Amino acid sequence: QVQLVESGGRLVQAGGSLRLSCAASGRTDTRYMMGWFRQAPGQERKFVAFINWNGDTEYYADFGRGRFTISRNNAKNTVDLQMLRLKPEDTAIYYCAAGTEVYHICTGPLEYAYWGQGIQVTVSS
Numbered sequence: 001q002v003q004l005v006e007s008g009g010r011l012v013q014a015g016g017s018l019r020l021s022c023a024a025s026g027r028t029d030t031r032y033m034m035g036w037f038r039q040a041p042g043q044e045r046k047f048v049a050f051i052n053w054n055g056d057t058e059y060y061a062d063f064g065r066g067r068f069t070i071s072r073n074n075a076k077n078t079v080d081l082q083m084l085r086l087k088p089e090d091t092a093i094y095y096c097a098a099g100t101e102v103y104h105i106c107t108g109p110l111e112y113a114y115w116g117q118g119i120q121v122t123v124s125s
Contacts, residue, residue, distance in 0.1 A: 022096030
């Protein structure tokens with residue numbers, strides 16, 4: 001079992017930046033791939049970013065490519081999502097997710113077994 005806790009969400013103006021962090025605890029000795037997802041009101045949960053167990057593979061949703069950067073620190077059991085040039089349409093609850101490493105890019109929510117509680121990011125225009 002892995003427990004995930006997100007932090008860093010807040011209200012930010014359009015064009016601003018924000019860094020979300022996800023702290024993992026529990027059985028962290030297993031190789032885990034990590035992802036960030038987001039869910040806006042009335043919408044399904046959408047993939048945002050992926051990083052593999054050792055951090056040498058990243059992948060982004062089209063809307064985040066060039067603006068978002070995912071990174072991880074396995075020594076600290078953290079995964080961060082740096083978001084730049086934020087837009088009002090980035091407003092959503094952001095979720096951190098972990099899944100047993102499967103050595104390919106995973107963008108579907110069902111591929112992740114563990115989820116954080118989510119954290120609100122609001123971008124004002």
